[in-house]
Structure formats: C-alpha cells, structure tokens
Amino acid sequence: MAHVVTPLDQPSNYKDSQSRVDRQRQNDLLSKSTTLYIGNLSFYTTEEQIYELFTKCGSPDDGGGIKRIIMGLDRNTRTPCGFCFVEYYTHAEALASMRYVSGTKLDERIIRCDLDLGYKEGRQFGRGKSGGQVRDEHRQDYDPGRGGWGAQAQRLEIERRREVEERYADAQEGPGAVAGGGGDWKEAEGVQAEGKKRGRSPEDEGDNTRMVRTRLDEDIEAERM
C-alpha cells in the first residue's frame, strides 16, 4: 500500500560513504537489513536510553529483539560523538523503527534513523578530522547536547558528562572488540550425548564445556564476518 503517500520505511539517501559495495548490492543489503544508523543523538544519551526506545519496535514473539547497540565514539577521546547503530534480529523491526521512531525525540532531541548496510569493524568511530562526526566539524550553532562549542556544559549535565567521559575509556579496536549480542538458539544436548559413552565423572565436565565453548565462539566469530 503506498500509492497515495510515501512510506517512511524506505531507504533514504543516507549511505555509508566509505562502503565499497556497489549501489545494486547496497540496495539488496538494505532490503534485508536488520541494522539502523541513528543520528543526531545527544553525546550524553546512554545505550540504555536507546534500548528503552527501540525495544518498543521489537517483536520478540517473532524471534526478534535488540541484538546489540554500538555506540559511535570519537576516535581520539573515546567518548560518544552523537550516533550509534542499533541492530535487531529481524528486518521487520528495523522497518518499524523507521516508521515509528525516526523523527521522534530521545533525550529531548529529534533523532533520525536510517537503514544501514550492517556494522563493520571500525565503523563505531567518528570520521571527522578531530575524531568526532564530520557534521560536528562544520557545525556553527551552539548545541549543548553535542558538546556545545566550547567547554561550557549545562549545570545539570556536568555529572552526566563525567560518567560519559569515563564510560568508554576502555573501548577497544580490532576484531572481537564489539560483542555479537547472541545468535540463534542452538542445540546443546548433542555434545552431551557424545560424552555419555562412558560413565561421567565430575572431571569430564571441563572437556565437555570446552567443546561447547569452541563451537559457540566460532559461531560468534562467524557472525562478525
């Protein structure tokens, strides 16, 4: 249904400017995408606030939910710089966010959502010269929610700022720095059955858990590809 109005959940002209995939392939990816780019966030907005709003578009009874949130960080200071990625388990949830959440307020700012090709290693960092987002390089206005234009911060936000500045000081780069969020349910009993060939003693437990672990860790890695 969309002859009379344009649906809000169509991909916009937003794109990852550094993506190397061609337009056709990008469109294919977007038509299945479970990831959203969220922009115009306050630097002080936490992942939990984002979770609270975006979980309203989740469909857990359909196998969905929020898989993970990746906070966009200033490359140099490791502090939030006003964007993030929200990844769901299903495409329908990402579309619902486009229709119902994009253009509404979070933490008293109107946020925008765009379908994204999917998180890739390194994309959590700002690409501006000074480490933050490019748009904040050129911004002329005073925006307290995005660091103002100097060190002035509103009184109430001083405490929040301190927490924010410390929160991601431990942020890592490289493979495995960002959690996967947990994949599909997997049968665990298969492993156990193999272990039952002889009588089990407590000592066996270690081996078994290690087998399970390797398998699941591989899965997590595979997801990151």
Next chain:
Amino acid sequence: MSYERRGGGNRRRHRDDYDDRRRDSYETPDDKLKIAIIKLGEVDPVEELPRLQKQIRDLVPVNVANISEAFRIGVTEQPYKIPYYAALLRLLHDRPEGEVDSEGPSLGRQVLEDFWKGFQAYLDKLAWRETRLCIHFFAHLTVAHLISPESLFALLQAFTAVLDEFGVSHGRAKRAAMCAAEGLMIGGPTLKLHSSSGVADIMNAIQAFNDTTISAKWLVQPIIKIFSDVVKIENGDELLDTMLYALETLNDSDFAQTATSFPQPYASYIDPDPSITPFNIPSVLVPPEIIELDGLSTDSEEEAQVKKDEWPEYFLRLFDNEVTPDPNTPAGYAVRSALLDTLDIFEVNRKECARLLLEYPKWNLPGTFKPKPGAPVDIEPAPGKDWQLESTIIETIIGALLILPESSHKSVYYISLITELCKLSPSTVGPAVGKSIRKLYGSLSEGLDVEAARRFAEWFAVHMSNFGFQWVWKEWVPDLALTVQHPRRAFMRRALEFEIRLSYHDRILKTLPEAMQAPDAFTIAEQAPGPNFEYDDPASPHHDAAQSVLNLFRGRAKADDVISHLDSLKTTLETSDEGHINVDAIVRSIAVQSLLHIGSRSFSHLLNAIERYLPLLRNLASGGASSTGGSGNAEAKAGILTEAAAFWKLNRQMVGIVFDKLMQYQIVDPTDVVTWTFINGSTVGQPSELAGPLSLSAFEWDLMRGALDKANGRVMIARRKVAALRKEDDDTRARAKARANDNPMEVDADAKPEEETPVVDNPALTTALKAFTSLTREQKAALSRTLEGFVSSLAPAATDSNPNPHSRTVITEQGWNNRANWGKDEWNAWETWGWYRQFCRAYSPYLRSYSTTLTTVSFARFQGSIDPAAELLQKTFNVAIGQDV
C-alpha cells in the same frame, strides 16, 4: 511509486522530514490522468468533479483499465473520498452532449465493470479492508441507481453466509459482518425499498453471530468487573455492538439517517437516463481461509499454532456524546470507522496520517465538527453533531491503542501518531491529549484493565519524553493518600520509572512537586538507577574474595583460570569457620556480581562481559562441579537470576535486559525465568513497603512475557527454518526429477518416479527438526510453568508458602464494592488476576495447542472443588481457548 507531490504549500514540512526518497521521472498522459483522479478533492471535491470528468473524457484514446485502476486506488486507499468517486462515476455514465455514437456501454459502465474485476481480485486474496471499501463504493452506486439493489443484496448475503460457517474464526466473521453491515448502512435507503425482509435477514444474521461472542467479550473488556458476567460497560463499546445499534437506528427510520451520516454528493444529480439498466454485480463466494498445514506436530497434542487469535474489540470512550460522537449512532459509527480506516491505511507514514486525520472534516458532512478556531463560521452546526475534531481523533487513537489483548499495530505507532498530531496543531490537540490522560487516570480506580493501564503508562512516558516532560503532577498529589498499591499510585510510579528510562533520574525528579519527591511518598525512586555491587564495601563479608575475582576479570583472565580460581575459593570457604553455609551460592554470587560489575558501564559492556565469559557462566549454570550437564541445574540457574536481580535492584530495566541476554546466550531457559519470577519477582527494586505475598505486578509480568515471547519466538524461527529446508529439499528433488525426465537416455523415467527420489532427508533438516522438537518442549514447559504459577498465586492452598489471603475476596462483588478500603495485598491480588486474564487471552493459540496437558497438570486438583478462585481460573482459561460454550 507515489502520487504525493512536494510543495503545494498546504502542508507543513519539518526539518526532520528528510524524505528525498523518490524521483519520479517521466509521466505519460495516462499517468497524469491517474494522478488527477487519485488527487480528487485537494481543494473542493464537489467543485472539481465536473472538471475531472471532462479531463477523463478528453484523453483519447480512452484507457478504461487505467481509469478503473485509479478508482481502485482512490477507493481502497482514500476511503473518505468514496462518495465523491461514486459521484464521479455517476457523471461518467452520462452521454456527453453531441456524442454521435450512443451505441455501446457508457464510459462509466465500462469503468465499473473493470473495477469489479479488481474487487474480485481483492476478495480472492481475502484482502478484507479493500474488499469492504469496495463494498462501500458499490453501496453508494446502488443509491445512485447505477447498481441494481438485488445484486447488492446478493453480495452482502455472500458475506453474512460466512457467519454461518462451521467453526468460523472471530476475525473472519467480524470482517465479513463489517462488510455486510457497512454496505447495508450506506446502501440501506435503496435496499430497504427493494426488500425490507432482506434488510432484516442481514441484521439478524449479524445479531446471531454477535450473540455467540459474549464470553469472549467478557475476557477482553477494558474496564473489568471480575465478578460480573455483564458485557456491557460504561465508557466503552464493542465494535460489533456499535455496528448493530447503528443499524437498528437506521432501519427504524427506513435509513433516513444514511443521508445525515454519509455524504451523498451524487444525490443532487438528476437520475440517470432510465434506459440505462443498472449494473448487476456478479455473484461471488467468499473464499475459505487458507490454513497452512506444515505438519509439524511434535507430540500427541496438536501442533503449536502460530496465527494470533482475534477477539471482540472494545473501544474506550473518554468524552461525552456532545464532545465526541457516540459510535452507537449511525453518524458516530461512520466517523469512527472512517478514522480507524485512516489509522490503518496510513500506518506506513504517521506524519501524513496525522495531516489527513486533521483534514477529515472536509470529507464528512458540513457541520459535523466544530470549525477550526478562527475560521469563518459560515456553516450551521448540524443538529446533534458539532463535535470536537481533536477529541474525537485522540479518543479513537487511544481506543485503538488499548484494544485487548493487543492492538493491531505496535503501540509505539499510536504513540508516535499522537505526537505528530500534537506537532501539527499543538493548541488544539494538546488539550485533548491532556483531558484524555486525566480521564484514563480516573478510570484506573474503576477497574481499567491492567494491560490497558500498562500501555497507558507507556504512552504517557513516551509522550512526555517528546514534549519536555511537562506534566502537571501537582494535581495528583492528593492521591498520595491512597494505599501504596492502588492502581493510581502504581501508575504514577510506573510512568515515572518509564520516563527515567527514557531520560535520567535528576531530570525527571525536577518535574515533580516536593510532595512526590519525598522518599516516603514511594512515587519516584530515591536514587538514580545504578548498579549495586554487594561486595563493594570493604566491610562486607567476602569483599576480598570478590576483589580477587574482579581483578581476574579486569585483567581479562581466561575463563578457565577464573573457574579454577573459583574452585579454590570454594575450598577455602568450605574449610573456613562458617563451613555450614551454602558455599556454592556464595561463590556463584561473587562470580555473577563481579561479572555484571565488569559489564555494568553499558549494554555493550554487558554483552562483552557475557561473551568473554560464556564458559564460566555455563559452568555456574550447571552448578559447578556437581553438574548434571545439558541444560544446567535449576537451582544454580535460579541463583544466577537472583544475583542479577540483586545487582541491578536499583535499575529494573537492566534486570529485564540481563534476563533477556542470559536467555539469548542459553545460560538460562525461559522456564527458569518464569519460575524465578513467580517466586522472587516482586522483591526486585521495590521498597519493602510495596512487597507482599505471592503476586504479580506489571514489572514481573514484563519479565514473564519476555520469557514466554522468547520461547515462542524460538519455536517460530525453528519452524521457519524447517519449512525453508523442506522447500529446498523439494526443489532439489523436483530439479533432479526434471533432469531425469529431460534425459533422453532414461526412457523409462516416468515408469519409476518414486524410486528416483530417495526419501532420505538431508542432515540439516534432521537437525532443524530436532531443534524444533526441543524448542516446542521448552515452549510447553514455559507455558505450563506460568499457568502453574498463576494457579498457586490465585487459588493458594492454606499450606502454600506466602499465600495471598485476598485472592478470593477481590473477585467477589462485595469485595470489589469495598475497594475504597483495600490495602496493598488486595490490590496486588486484583492485579495478579488481571495478568492472569492477559496471559490467557494473549497466549490463547498456544494454550489451546497444549490444553490437554495444561488442564491436566494445573486444574485436575480442582475436580469437584467449589472454590470460587478455582472456578474463575478454569473459566478464564476455557474462555480463552474457546471451550466455554
């Protein structure tokens, strides 16, 4: 492709409207005509009709298919314009002056015949809304003498026939009844002249169906009186009821009110040339519903059904009949159904939806709504109308938002739509929203259903988050005198908790009057939500042990090393002075809390901590060395949940998130969460003043719903996987077979087709089926555990631990009437009953699938019992699974 134009000046664009999403390039003359038809009435539909008619005729050669497609789009996507499309089609039936060749059907007739084919296609797909809106169109055309009344009768009867189908679902019957009833409302003036007994037959058929829905109505009323079987409520109406009342009123006056309820722009035209024979709608049959049989039964009971049940729809009334129309009247029904259709159709674009809702009066009869403030008053208000547009719109949206057991779209859609309306016209919509909030708040003490109350709190918080958290809390200060678990006080607490989640504690605290800020007001949390690491204090026992574990985590020690460290810690504790205490529990507590501490900075930190130490968590879940392996040890898993809840006791949002991810990473199962919640949920993050005997409030319900949805969602995924693999298999076989058939060497391929395709399933499918079986078992266990939890909370035996003594008093009429004197235990018990109702109606398809087992396990003990609680438990369950009659 969209026909919406940018610019035009009549529509406000916001800076966040960054929708440069389409670039239509070249438009053919046919495209242009189609757009012109779809955009009929941008300024004044009646004025535009003759011009548009000419434009249609002027484009030669005539492309009937193009014109009728434009009509179909117009009718099914802009239902408020249907009367004007009927008028346009009426004009197209006239022979243009000076036309030489008057042979053959008129253009209007050709378009109508082609339009009908489109209708048949909608019906074949069971596209109910489109089908119903086409019937509106046909009904108008009948009044305009372009369609024969007998053929419209036959069409409507095809829909009432659905109501008599054996085992018809509520959803199908409801939609069919709406098709017949709305067709009758609009076409009534002509139909009744033709056959008044035919009209009565249609109404009787709908009435007869409606009579069968009484017990279902009992379960989904938004204002509940648990003790009563009466389904008529004050301040609310059920959809089919309103439809029947409106029809009765219309019929009593021989449909004279149709003309004052639905615009009939064609009525002023002279009757068409009598030589034109009206179109006879060909007879149709409503096709049966397609039931997908994927044959995935897992045990002796029927397979878990996926399709959600549909229920009677109650809409709350928030305003008086002078302010907003009474939907039990013809005009009121017409307004509400038009607004509901708009909500539904424009769900894809809430901004456009908001604009169209505010423009709605233009499409209804003049004088229906009060003019906009400041607009020239040149129209007399229609008698008995003159309603407030914004209140009507908000009332309808809130009604749709609070439909039980769930709204047809996600609740955040309705919430965002109200936000857009407020942005478009703050001075008129704002007050309507404020009044609605007060009205709903007031109904909290009159039995507003607990799920409706939860959605109300959710709407309130998100709405306030969009409008600077400006609410005049002061007016509710007197309610602080109510008992602490009174629904109004529970609402305030919940709304504030939700607001804090979207914002932060200090910000929300600032918005409250002093009386509500006080800790002993139990309205807002005393401190900002943060972690609560029990071993942080150097004076606390095991502080040093916890520090050692914490240091391992901080140093990113390997999981195995942490496990061996914990083993040695255990040994130390066992040999210490207090050897009799539960050492396993202490070690688990230290490990879980320390891990959560490492992951407490953010949701991502939590995920990283869990993923890095999955082996450790699995080890803990299996009860350490005393493991039974496999799905872990129930006591150990409950212990993990307890520690998580203790660590995040000041932040209940995080409790929900941690539980969700512990299930996601398969550390605990949904059943563990359900069990844990019934026993421990009400102690989380609440001052002890709020705690009480075994009961369930909205927070615990959210935890439980999270667990049930996880279990059901997994079955859903597994089911899809199996279906996809089966299809893949079938395709592979078909291809192999086709190849064999194509191969000329295998002449006798056809002779032995069966042997050609070995029935060995592929291993992926075997695995998927096995997973499906495990997950269905877990689903059944989670549902069973939930039912058990409710049974033991609501009909406790005297010997049960911590029974609520009031679970039986609150369900009596006397008890309810005495609610002004209820204390927190009574309200807790009442709320628990409310969640039980929600559990039964929201999960009814699943409960039905497993009903044999569930009733045996949970209800067998009540055999011959006269305990009213036991009876109500069973009655509610039976109504939910449709076995009460």
